[in-house]
Amino acid sequence: MKCMVYLETLGGKITPPSAEALGAAKQLGETMAVISGLSASSATGDAFGYGATAVAVLNTLQNEEFVAEHFCEAIAPFIRDQKPDLVLFPNSFECRELAGMLSVDLDSPIATDVVRIETRGETILVERPIYEGKAFEKIALGEGIKLVTLRARAFNQPELSAASNGTIFGIDMAAKRMVEVLAKSEAQGGVSLSSAKVVISGGRGITNCKQLAGDETASAKRGLILLEELAETMGGAVAGSRAIVDAGYLPYSHQVGQTGKLVSPDVYIAAGISGSIQHIVGMRSSKLIIAVNKDPEAPIFEVADLGVVADLFEYLPALNEDLKKKLG
Ligand SMILES: Cc1cc2nc3c(=O)[nH]c(=O)nc-3n(C[C@H](O)[C@H](O)[C@H](O)COP(=O)(O)OP(=O)(O)OC[C@H]3O[C@@H](n4cnc5c(N)ncnc54)[C@H](O)[C@@H]3O)c2cc1C
Known part of the structure; x- marks a missing residue:
């Protein structure tokens, strides 16, 4: 099976839920990683170390804000070209938004918050909690490139091996952005929830x-x-x-x-x-x-x-x- 994993980075390091996604993909087959985020290129070594056989680096601008539309516009054609069977994402807000948009663009089946993946012949089955975690459902993903977001800590993080190179691709962002973030500010009025005593x-x-x-x-x-x-x-x-x-x-x-x-x-x-x-x-x-x-x-x-x-x-x-x- 051909897998792709979208990795998030923080401070040049692959986040633990992203490493878990790589670990899950490795169990299923050959895995290419797509890395985003500031100083993504410094994380490519670790992506190989966690088991990726190829790494694609999303060429974002310095300090580029995550805007799902822009990332989707850049990544969707790359996924279409590579034709993986399955693309895994961590279950962060950003990844769920991105995976949702990609599923529309690629006309792909999607399952979020997945805690188990298994294959039966060509079919990929995923398990996820429902009714606020009181039960689990097992679903078979339909035709097309399947997109799955994984719940943090549901899959083991693989050992980081010494392997630190392999094929590296670049994915270019569109030169013209549909949305530009000019500034961020707290909502006016009342006490801010995050800093409230x-x-x-x-x-x-x-x-x-x-x-x-x-x-x-x-x-x-x-x-x-x-x-x-x-x-x-x-x-x-x-x-x-x-x-x-x-x-x-x-x-x-x-x-x-x-x-x-x-x-x-x-x-x-x-x-x-x-x-x-x-x-x-x-x-x-x-x-x-x-x-x-x-x-x-x-x-x-x-x-x-x-x-x-x-x-x-x-x-x-x-x-x-x-x-x-x-x-x-
Ligand atoms: C993946 C996932 C993510 C989730 N994320 C969140 C999250 O971020 N935040 C979150 O809060 N929940 C989250 N939930 C939902 C969570 O599981 C609960 O359903 C939710 O927290 C219940 O909200 P509640 O306590 O207000 O309601 P209830 O569970 O219905 O509780 C209401 C309480 O009010 C009491 N009560 C009723 N009337 C009165 C009264 N007049 N005076 C005093 N007490 C009264 C009752 O005894 C009861 O204990 C998430 C669920 C899932 C599956």
Whole structure:
């Protein structure tokens, strides 16, 4: 089988999830690596060392921002030329965006967040978690060049051998970019979530106000007001679990967790959040975790320094009033 692996680099080194992808590809057949990123060319030696038989370096400009459209425009013709059976990517945001775009350009089947790959004759089968990790599905990828993103740490990183050369290709970026990033700035208003010392975070519990039973949207609005009021009193930022971001009550930029922001404030208040592992990985390094949940068995209490078993619609306003008095 002919494989290709898209590698990300950081500081001239291949990232661990990229090395894992190379390891997975090596088990399946001959592997060509495509390297992107600043000082990508200094990582070619390691790509050979991890088992690539050829390396293609994406000739980006110095300090070039990742813009999926530009990378896709450059890489798609190269993939079409090389005709690999399978292209593997790490499961980063950028790679998922790029792989998604390539799948449209190449008219290819794609599977994301894959944890196992096997072959049955010509067919490639992949396994990935579904229903928030409660079950796994096995799917057969259809015709064409198959694209797969791999979950980090699901595959072993291969040993780095001394081999440090082989065939090197260059992939040119289009001279004219469709999009130009002129500047980046933080959204205005409120405290920035990443640098906030206090984070008041709400979960699906904010959609469950007894007095507004049956009206989830009105509950969520009321819940968000409570989070904002407390954030204002404490000089903090408002955040949320994926459940309320997916439901559209908070923008994605406020999501904490595995697929959101990683935060480490002095105080993290989790209100109406059950404490799934995907949420906890985003906030567990907070110095003081206070959990408010009406279910005493909620897993969030296992990581909380202070646990309050209460209805958040009763507890948060009381806490806010108390703090307002104390903080003057
Ligand atoms: C690949 C993947 C990535 C993911 N990434 C993330 C991520 O980045 N961030 C994230 O948060 N999730 C993520 N998830 C989703 C995660 O698995 C959970 O589904 C999600 O965190 C649950 O959100 P929740 O705790 O708000 O909701 P629920 O699990 O529904 O919990 C709601 C909680 O509120 C409590 N409650 C209800 N009413 C009240 C009330 N009135 N007062 C007090 N408590 C109340 C309940 O007892 C319950 O514990 C991801 C999942 C997958 C599969």
